[in-house]
Amino acid sequence: MTPPRASAAMDRTYRRMLWPASLAVGIFAIAPLLGMLALSFTDFHLVRGWSGKIGIHNFLRLFEDRRFVSSIYIMMALSAFGVLAQVVLGTAIAVGLDKIVGKWRVARGIFVVPFAVPHVAVALIWLSLFTPTLSPINAVFAVFGIEVPALLTTQTGAITAIVIADTWATYPFVMLIVLAALQGISPDLDEAAALDGATRVKAFFRITLPLLYPTLLMVALFRFIETLKHFPLIFVMTSGGPGRATQATNYYAYVQTFQNSNVAYGASIAVFLFLFAAAISFYIAKANARLSDA
Amino acid sequence: MGSITLSKVVKRFGEAEVIPPLDLGIRDGEFVVFVGPSGCGKSTLLRMIAGLEDLTEGNIEIGGRDVSHLAPGDRGLAMVFQSYALYPHMTVRENMLFPLEMAKVDARTARDKVARAAEVLNLSAYLERKPGQLSGGQRQRVAIGRAIVREPSAFLFDEPLSNLDAALRVNMRLEIAELHETLGSTMIYVTHDQVEAMTMADRIVVLQAGRIEQVGTPLELYEQPRNEFVAGFIGSPRMNFIRGAEAERLGAPTIGIRPEHIRASRESGLWGGRVSVSEHLGSDTYLHVDTDVGPVNVRTAGEFGVHRGDTVWLNPDENAIHRFDAQGLAL
């Protein structure tokens, strides 16, 4: 028999502290999720209503729908390149800022600024920067007779443009988390590496970076899941164009639900996105456990 | 080889002068301990030798070569940190291989060196473990192992034992001393613990406020402290200082007498007083006595059966009295 522990009362208190959050998650996250799941098995249409049909027809349709399949490729391109760019840039800036002390620490504040800009405003800023007739970039190069190509009129260009805008707006998130992680790495390690004859670059790649891996993996996961939800940048910058070249899956779910009134089908896309994000999170959480196992 | 010479070395952080101009010579193969209270600049001085802190002025030579402006890794030194500074994501083997890889030592030689060092340090069974899976003492040995594989011209130790418990500290002290015997390399060891300094050092450098108060062998410092600071810092329990009329009667503004150089008696003596605290260790008895000339600590060999409130008489050994002038310098 386990003897009663003095800390049992404390455990109970902690559990009680979880109740409000559990309730909120139940009402605002789980219930709607179940509702969405239920909808995805119907044929509910905003205008025509529900015929009473129930089944997996929406999910079968998903894999015959070329627009859906191509939306996944677009989403993956936006997410993969976006996350890569954000993690590399955010980490690079964090590493630079970490060593800066004294009055130059205000630089940290400056580098965080884009994070505070609302997404729609970010989209408008970059839309004008990528519109040749409005962009100061094109104007500057035009002085030297160089014509900067219009990014938003080709698929590769438009995806690049969205990735750039997204990276600009969200690298501070990566930067802040990496900065916090860097503060947790003892400066002795850098000094030990210096005495061991490592150059700064080698010390970074052999010591600092491996110690950041668990953090980078988590931050990449957060960013990845966020990028699956791309909407305002696409809505404002490209309207899904050129053609349908930037209709990522989440945008396509919006098109089906609100523009085409296919609520049930839109719900099945949302369910797919949820499962996809959950699977990736699970996989990465496992990988992370392996990494930080040491 | 491993001789180290500091000439007119100065360190300033902004306006604050942490190390005023300082000269010091360390011979090849010597075990030198920097000792002093915290904030005395001993760690800063060590880090300047390592290259982790820039010199404001002056220069440092190692083995006759001016290294003042060389990167830490190019000075041929190895350092053991207080925190051990092991790379947490690498195994013990990888930790020890790292400096060799950086020095581009070929893989086979490197493996051999690591294996030998592991054997010397009793680490062979732990080579595939990560630092997080080791005890404090084992980590300390890995840190030393990482230092010795490089065969540096000198070792630097920055308070390496302060994170260990008392028993382990005594063991590691011996191990380091043995290592010095075996390798014969120059070692500079920083500590605030004068017992470590006394037991390990060939020569001790006593620092205060960035200044060298005295350099000498442990016995020189014990027997002939140059000033009150050194006299008070070296030796345990601390030397008694007596001022005023009694000091003048004995020939100086201040006199110092170590507790072990005073004989206690129940019957008679020079200074009479009342015991305020008595500590009975069996091998020794420590008495704190309130006397007419002030509080005096006494150390007597064996058991001496007095207790709080008892009257005792104290007889200082005339030949062991240290005399200091008004500035605190030994006369």
Added chain:
Amino acid sequence: MIKVTRRALTATLLLGSTALAPMLAPGTAAAQEREVNVLLFSMPSTRGLAALADDFEAETGIKANIDVVGQDVFESRITLSFTGGARDIDVVHTPVIQVQRWVEAGWLEPMTAQIDGLADKDDILSGPLEAYKVSGDYYGMPFFAETGLMAYRKDLLEAAGVGVPETWDEMLEVAKAVDSDDTAAIAMRVAPGQGFNMFVFPMIMRAYGGKFFANYPDDMTPAINSPENLKALNTYITLMNDYGPQGIGNFNFPEVVAALQNGQAAMTVDGTSIVSQAVDPAASKFADQFVLALPPGGPAGRSPAIAVHGLGIPAGSENADAAFEFVKWATSTETLSKLAINEAYPDFTRASVAENPEVQAKYADVQENFLDLRVEALTLALGHYRPLIPTWPEIGAAIGENVNAAVNGLMSPEEALEAAEDEMKSILAY
């Protein structure tokens, strides 16, 4: 047993779909007596209307809570309100483009009796008003009717020695002559969307005799894949790619306006809201050089674009009387005159507003025949310029995306129209 009402089901979905689109919580609680809640989406006229809310209260004693939101938020919010049965909106912004769909879904209250009872009903422009008639009933009152016009730089056309293009074929010639390194000949919207490129492209389509359906509304067989439409699409592509500014393939409202105002484009064909900004001296560097005219025509005549916005009353409104009071006030001669004077666009929907001397003076100042041009364009405009069918938003988007893909070279014009035709068929068959 799964027994879920449609409303509950949809409300649940919409709560859960916050990831899909930005959305606001429903607004103020159920309206009190003598209060109306009005939901509008943001455009100059609706912002102007919101600014006049106090006048309404002063006249009628009814307080109007006017909420003006972005178009994407608007869409989510009314969907939530209508399907969830929230009844928190008494008057809703009702674009003609949506009216068929909303009526089919049962979201709007007919207002035939009230409109027929208006003493000055005849004063309302009949084209815009009749567009709100679905199966014999009116479901909205227009307050805004935008028509398509052309704006051209007389200095640049003169310098190139060409006249004003009367047809799209002539436009090709004129654009070729006018286009230069400094100034593109023409800028039009190309961004995909039923309200973006599909607002302007049908002007070219219809001029060449192209149609959406074989014979609207009697034969609703898709006819987008016709030789006439192909000719129109080729004209659009040539104009945009050969004589348009760099990056035109993603141009929307603000980019076109900026190109005109900054002297980067010599011509445009679009709604009054765009062309009037080219002639606005406060914003346009070339206001005095821009001239307004009717859009070019073709073998099938001229077909100026038309966009009508109005106000409707959501079905089941418990506050319908006060709601209609608001609709009546917002579409009255007096209010529309104030808007025509306060705002930059003459998009009013009552003939009497054009009689107002202050209105006349204001627009004569811009261009002497501005108001006449507008009347002429309104007369020429087809009521079903964009087909008045419930599935138009979906069909318009599908065609718009394919047309955009063709302009940007993602597919050939033939492929684009073929794809649009196929998609129309499957949307209609569903």
